[in-house]
Amino acid sequence: MNYRHAFHAGNFADLVKHAALLNLLARMPRPLSVIDTHAGRGLYDLSGEEAQRSGEAQAGIGQLMQAGDLPAELLALRAAVTRLNGGGPARLYPGSPLLIAGALGKGDSYVACELRPEEHSALTQALTPWRNAQAICADGYAEAASRLDREGEALVLIDPPFEKSDDYRRCVEALKAITRRSPRAVVMIWLPLKDLETFDSFVRDAEDAGVGPLLIAEARMRPLRDPMKMNGCALVLARAPDGMAQTLQSICDWTVGALGQGGAARIWTAA
Template sequence: MNYQHAFHAGNHADVLKHIVLLAICDALTAKPAPCFALDTHAGGGIYRLREERARRTGEADDGISLLLATAPRQPLIARYLSAVNACRAEHGADAYPGSPWLLAHALREQDRIACCETELAAAGALRRALGSDPRVAIHSGDGYAAFKSLLPPKIGDQRFNRGLVLVDPPYEAQAAEFEIALKAMREGLARWPQGIQMLWYPIKQRRTLTPFLRSAAKLQTKASLLVELLVRADDSPLRMNGSGLLILDPPWQLATALAPALDALKSAIGEAGADTRLHWLREPA
């Protein structure tokens, strides 16, 4: 399978992932020390929702477009919508920001970002979008390999003790992708234990996630949190009914802040059978 995120940009999974991503960035930048972000599967940086690939699936219609139309008055959602509107003010009314753009938008002058992308066209688009930003390093290569090559983060003489690793694979390996991702995250915990790690995963039928969650619960981390949004009942193996995030060592009070945001998302973009989940696989001490 040759996955291209342009078909899916702005869908309900992006909405969840990017709301949480910005919340973590804001927690990191609340402290003065510089931080580092690694995006292991970065994509193209900016997407066009009026182009043929996005219109073919229409997934943004039930994601970002629906959320903009309802504009829930919930702080984390409002923060996300403000970032989307900032991207559109800069790049046009049909622009949708990928995670690299959001990281660059949310982080500060003293912070640094590394983006990895293997697909040549997406890497080229990413360079056009963010290549002139001196804070951003773009790597054409395997994002999983970056756990060894880029962690712990050091740029010149500067070491970064705080930051985030975003793991957002296309799941081309399907169920096998979970173990590949968890193996890399174990490496991340060993090499950069101070960092936050966040893995996105799709949900078709939630019960099929049991082996992954059992393995994730064994990771040697101080705390691990699951955040899930189902926009419809998880009764079909043929389509993505929701998605989730496994967050290792999340910022303090992130779960408390996310609870009302998840409820507002379920109301705004959920269908019959929509559901949310906030669950500690390992509670903080």
């Protein structure tokens, strides 16, 4: 794959995903098993060439760190970035692995899947301080359901780069397998928003999987007119805990209002 998240770390989509993830982790019962299907390298240098070239971090986490009107639902993310940088400027940004590992309790466990060897090597190093966090070089789609305890509490994050034509299909297949294996597993899927046809098709397929009501959050940063651009992002949650709809509304409202260009936030439920 050609995708490198270093160009996009700390952008608006990361803010939505990571703020939601931290709030979700805080709501989950313990002990908890967490599986991340596409973990990436875990830690990103915002002063590096990739981030500086794209400018997405400055337009995303750079704005969040300076915001004076930040809602409570985004404060945990700002605090995590502040801790990582020792209270100084945000030169480093934590990917989902560091955010998850930092939220683990004594009895919790975390498996971070990353298929690309170079990224897996960096991920392994990033997770070294946490004994209950493990990085594996494997296909996260295939690993997610098989590693779940059928009776335990679990959270699965599915966050592929959507470079491959079958990513949407494999997300639905993984969702179905996870929810069938684990009756209490909560699943959060991140998706790009380019055009409504692709997104609506995914939601229909997810509904057909028969996993129950899906909580859906859309952060449309601009009108969905150009399918060649990432015009926003969406989160699809299965078995979302109580209160997540209001949390997602607050996160998406702020992100779209502060960083968007004529977009809109939408939170809704699919049967």
